[in-house]
Amino acid sequence: xxxxxxxxxxxxxxxxxxxxxxxxxxxxxxxxxxxxxxxxxxxxxxxxxxxxxxxxxxxxxxxxxxxxxxxxxxxxxxxxxxxxxxxxxxxxxxxxxxxxxxxxxxxxxxxxxxxxxxxxxxxxxxxxxxxxxxxxxxxxxxxxxxxxxxxxxxxxxxxxxxxxxxxxxxxxxxxxxxxxxxxxxxxxxxxxxxxxxxxxxxxxxxxxxxxxxxxxxxxxxxxxxxxxxxxxxxxxxx
Amino acid sequence: xxxxxxxxxxxxxxxxxxxxxxxxxxxxxxxxxxxxxxxxxxxxxxxxxxxxxxxxxxxxxxxxxxxxxxxxxxxxxxxxxxxxxxxxxxxxxxxxxxxxxxxxxxxxxxxxxxxxxxxxxxxxxxxxxxxxxxxxxxxxxxxxxxxxxxxxxxxxxxxxxxxxxxxxxxxxxxxxxxxxxxxxxxxxxxxxxxxxxxxxxxxxxxxxxxxxxxxxxxxxxxxxxxxxxxxxxxxxxxxxxxxxxxxxxxxxxxxxxxxxxxxxxxxxxxxxxxxxxxxxxxxxxxxxxxxxxxxxxxxxxxxxxxxxxxxxxxxxxxxxxxxxxxxxxxxxxxxxxxxxxxxxxxxxxxxxxxxxxxxxxxxxxxxxxxxxxxxxxxxxxxxxxxxxxxxxxxxxxxxxxxxxxxxxxxxxxxxxxxxxxxxxxxxxxxxxxxxxxxxxxxxxxxxxxxxxxxxxxxxxxxxxxxxxxxxxxxxxxxxxxxxxxxxxxxxxxxxxxxxxxxxxxxxxxxxxxxxxxxxxxxxxxxxxxxxxxxxxxxxxxxxxxxxxxxxxxxxxxxxxxxxxxxxxxxxxxxxxxxxxxxxxxxxxxxxxxxxxxxxxxxxxxxxxxxxxxxxxxxxxxxxxxxxx
Ligand SMILES: Nc1ncnc2c1ncn2[C@@H]1O[C@H](COP(=O)(O)OP(=O)(O)OP(=O)(O)O)[C@@H](O)[C@H]1O
Ligand SMILES: [Mg+2]
Numbered sequence: 001x002x003x004x005x006x007x008x009x010x011x012x013x014x015x016x017x018x019x020x021x022x023x024x025x026x027x028x029x030x031x032x033x034x035x036x037x038x039x040x041x042x043x044x045x046x047x048x049x050x051x052x053x054x055x056x057x058x059x060x061x062x063x064x065x066x067x068x069x070x071x072x073x074x075x076x077x078x079x080x081x082x083x084x085x086x087x088x089x090x091x092x093x094x095x096x097x098x099x100x101x102x103x104x105x106x107x108x109x110x111x112x113x114x115x116x117x118x119x120x121x122x123x124x125x126x127x128x129x130x131x132x133x134x135x136x137x138x139x140x141x142x143x144x145x146x147x148x149x150x151x152x153x154x155x156x157x158x159x160x161x162x163x164x165x166x167x168x169x170x171x172x173x174x175x176x177x178x179x180x181x182x183x184x185x186x187x188x189x190x191x192x193x194x195x196x197x198x199x200x201x202x203x204x205x206x207x208x209x210x211x212x213x214x215x216x217x218x219x220x221x222x223x224x225x226x227x228x229x230x231x232x233x234x235x236x237x238x
Numbered sequence: 239x240x241x242x243x244x245x246x247x248x249x250x251x252x253x254x255x256x257x258x259x260x261x262x263x264x265x266x267x268x269x270x271x272x273x274x275x276x277x278x279x280x281x282x283x284x285x286x287x288x289x290x291x292x293x294x295x296x297x298x299x300x301x302x303x304x305x306x307x308x309x310x311x312x313x314x315x316x317x318x319x320x321x322x323x324x325x326x327x328x329x330x331x332x333x334x335x336x337x338x339x340x341x342x343x344x345x346x347x348x349x350x351x352x353x354x355x356x357x358x359x360x361x362x363x364x365x366x367x368x369x370x371x372x373x374x375x376x377x378x379x380x381x382x383x384x385x386x387x388x389x390x391x392x393x394x395x396x397x398x399x400x401x402x403x404x405x406x407x408x409x410x411x412x413x414x415x416x417x418x419x420x421x422x423x424x425x426x427x428x429x430x431x432x433x434x435x436x437x438x439x440x441x442x443x444x445x446x447x448x449x450x451x452x453x454x455x456x457x458x459x460x461x462x463x464x465x466x467x468x469x470x471x472x473x474x475x476x477x478x479x480x481x482x483x484x485x486x487x488x489x490x491x492x493x494x495x496x497x498x499x500x501x502x503x504x505x506x507x508x509x510x511x512x513x514x515x516x517x518x519x520x521x522x523x524x525x526x527x528x529x530x531x532x533x534x535x536x537x538x539x540x541x542x543x544x545x546x547x548x549x550x551x552x553x554x555x556x557x558x559x560x561x562x563x564x565x566x567x568x569x570x571x572x573x574x575x576x577x578x579x580x581x582x583x584x585x586x587x588x589x590x591x592x593x594x595x596x597x598x599x600x601x602x603x604x605x606x607x608x609x610x611x612x613x614x615x616x617x618x619x620x621x622x623x624x625x626x627x628x629x630x631x632x633x634x635x636x637x638x639x640x641x642x643x644x645x646x647x648x649x650x651x652x653x654x655x656x657x658x659x660x661x662x663x664x665x666x667x668x669x670x671x672x673x674x675x676x677x678x679x680x681x682x683x684x685x686x687x688x689x690x691x692x693x694x695x696x697x698x699x700x701x702x703x704x705x706x707x708x709x710x711x712x713x714x715x716x717x718x719x720x721x722x723x724x725x726x727x728x729x730x731x732x733x734x735x736x737x738x739x740x741x742x743x744x745x746x747x748x749x750x751x752x753x754x755x756x757x758x759x760x761x762x763x764x765x766x767x768x769x770x771x772x773x774x775x776x777x778x779x780x781x782x783x784x785x786x787x788x789x790x791x792x793x794x795x796x797x798x799x800x801x802x803x804x805x806x807x808x809x810x811x812x813x814x815x816x817x818x819x820x821x822x823x824x825x826x827x828x829x830x831x832x833x834x835x836x837x838x839x840x841x842x843x844x845x846x847x848x849x850x851x852x853x854x855x856x857x858x859x860x861x862x863x864x865x866x
Contacts (some may be wrong), residue, residue: 054541056423056427057283057428075426075431075432075433076423076426076427076432077427077428077429077431077432078428080426080427080429081429086427088427090421090425090443092421092424094416094417094420094421094424096416096420097416097417098414101413104410104413105410105413105417105425105428105430106413106428106429108429109410149357150428151428154429168267211426
């Protein structure tokens with residue numbers, strides 16, 4: 001598994017909300033073309049880890065490297081521009097903007113994108129019919145597709161997905177898995193926080209288990225310690 | 239009144255509405271994206287006007303009259319936009335994470351500095367601008383002559399509205415503005431440089447306000463009072479239209495301007511045999527429109543409900559009871575102040591200064607009561623100071639009431655005003671509350687300024703001298719000291735009573751307080767009324783202390799003085815505002831009197847406090863004490 005070259009290399013990450021420290025000394029990696037799961041109970045710190053990567057919370061680390069570049073001191077927009085696409089857990093679609101306008105905001109003016117509208121709508125055919133729809137009047141699943149599409153048009157090398165199946169109908173989860181698998185086949189890397197084992201097992205190679213802001217376990221996705229306390233929720237859903 | 243004069247005034251009203259709309263729209267856009275209410279927005283309007291009246295005549299000899307006029311407007315607009323960008327980069331960028339109150343104060347400080355910069359550059363005289371070449375004539379409309387330029391302005395408002403609308407809908411910049419208004423973080427996470435966006439938005443908002451001012455050059459002279467009057471009007475418009483809604487701002491601007499125009503058009507009407515000049519009502523009308531809209535739609539015509547105030551990030555420490563040492567210190571201070579008349583024989587000026595300090599202390603403490611425990615930063619506390627002062631002055635001079643009765647009537651006037659205005663204000667939170675209090679204060683100021691028969695208009699009232707035994711400096715001073723101490727004592731008692739706990743609970747989380755059975759709005763309303771009443775006492779004392787009273791007592795400047803006093807001392811304890819009031823009065827007396835540019839100086843002091851001592855001087859001292 002570790003033979004792939006490293007894309008994201010994090011060592012000793014700590015993060016705070018105000019004065020409260022939430023993450024303690026986290027270390028993890030994501031290889032090129034690899035999909036890594038971040039597993040843990042509610043409040044374990046998965047979302048915070050992702051926000052820390054994006055520079056959306058106060059953070060400090062011994063090493064924070066993406067594609068060989070130090071991202072520890074970069075403001076959010078520069079992290080994004082280096083090639084990290086972020087899909088937050090509540091999706092954060094711009095509700096007043098239409099689907100087309102939401103997509104447009106993800107694009108970098110002046111930079112050519114692999115992700116033309118045609119390519120996006122091929123991946124998510126359902127979105128094609130919704131182009132003029134306001135983001136606020138879409139279902140949870142549709143918003144999730146749009147959120148992924150919105151980060152894709154920025155040409156990321158790594159997609160960070162925070163609970164992509166939360167509040168999404170099973171049929172749409174299936175479609176989402178299909179889309180993500182196609183992305184992975186084309187070389188995309190992923191960091192996915194999930195409580196839905198179906199999605200994780202279909203896509204991810206490796207997993208990290210978090211508890212109370214610390215890493216507790218890591219290994220291949222098949223070796224996730226079934227029934228162990230630290231992943232109780234994960235295995236219960238299974 | 240005839241139909242044609244009504245129509246004439248209607249077009250006139252639309253012309254005024256355009257100027258008002260431009261300022262309000264800029265304010266609204268900036269607030270939407272940066273969450274900062276830019277108090278200096280009136281200054282951008284004023285600068286646009288001053289620059290235009292200077293540039294147009296300067297450019298005309300070179301490029302011709304018409305090109306000079308319109309070129310002057312264009313250059314003025316761009317210059318103000320540029321200044322806006324500069325202000326954002328140098329000042330506001332440091333304030334995005336600061337508490338709202340600090341942002342409001344800092345931008346107000348900017349207003350003060352710009353105001354004095356204009357005074358320095360252009361002098362105190364009003365400056366008349368050139369007429370618009372080609373538009374200086376009049377159109378015959380229903381037998382009346384309507385200035386062409388007014389017609390042009392009436393069209394300019396909707397044109398800018400359309401332009402802004404297209405900008406927001408059709409351009410990437412506009413989409414970014416709309417997106418960032420909803421979720422700035424997500425915009426950054428999509429790779430968009432937030433800092434650059436904020437600078438651009440600020441430049442846009444400032445430029446639109448500058449354009450509003452520049453366009454007025456053929457209509458009104460550039461003058462130094464315009465920044466505050468425009469700001470007050472813009473706040474009314476924004477509150478009525480709904481924060482963040484551009485179309486709402488236009489509708490509100492038209493509504494307010496048309497109601498004013500209607501009052502003017504009605505002219506003198508006969509009400510029950512009494513000839514009454516309706517044009518006097520213009521300012522009250524503005525208030526009535528706002529009151530009506532807020533009763534029917536608390537978030538304005540097109541505004542959306544604000545998200546419920548979340549629990550504060552930083553819990554305020556509970557007020558601590560006085561320790562033994564504190565009690566001794568307070569007693570010593572009281573004794574020292576009570577002894578001031580004794581040294582009056584040697585230092586004639588000491589009692590005068592001490593009286594100012596005592597009055598300021600009551601003023602600041604009453605403001606602190608709603609700001610600290612209440613969490614409501616009023617930007618219009620001077621309204622109640624002024625009502626108290628004018629009430630007492632009117633009773634003493636016009637009604638011939640004995641001094642104690644006149645004093646009581648002053649307090650009563652303030653109490654009524656605070657009860658009335660408070661009912662509206664306490665429904666709003668944060669910056670909305672601040673804007674509404676400021677708008678009310680501006681309205682009180684305008685009424686006092688215009689209602690000459692009762693208030694003496696701009697000259698104010700004279701000969702408000704107290705009767706014996708208060709005609710002696712020592713008598714008045716000791717009475718003032720007693721009143722202030724009683725007021726402070728009352729505030730302290732209330733803060734530690736169940737009512738005070740309810741007030742603080744409402745401040746910390748109105749949802750949770752509401753859920754545990756506290757009628758938050760009523761508690762706030764009572765607190766507001768009490769603060770206004772005590773402030774009125776300070777105002778009444780002020781009137782007797784000075785022997786005269788002028789509209790200056792109600793000016794925004796005085797409201798801000800109060801905020802600075804509280805801020806200087808720190809919001810956490812009652813000692814804060816008292817110390818702050820003392821320090822501020824001394825500073826004002828010793829330094830500000832020496833210069834024509836005291837506004838800029840005050841602005842600099844505010845900026846220094848906001849940027850350097852975010853917890854006030856008392857807080858700073860305490861921290862220093864703890865560190866040791
Ligand atoms: N904005 C915030 N301010 C303060 N604390 C927060 C904030 N957001 C999250 N926390 C705290 O940080 C910890 C980690 O939260 P985080 O959202 O990262 O967990 P999570 O693993 O994503 O959980 P979930 O599965 O529920 O999404 C929790 O204890 C939470 O209470
Ligand atoms: Mg989460």
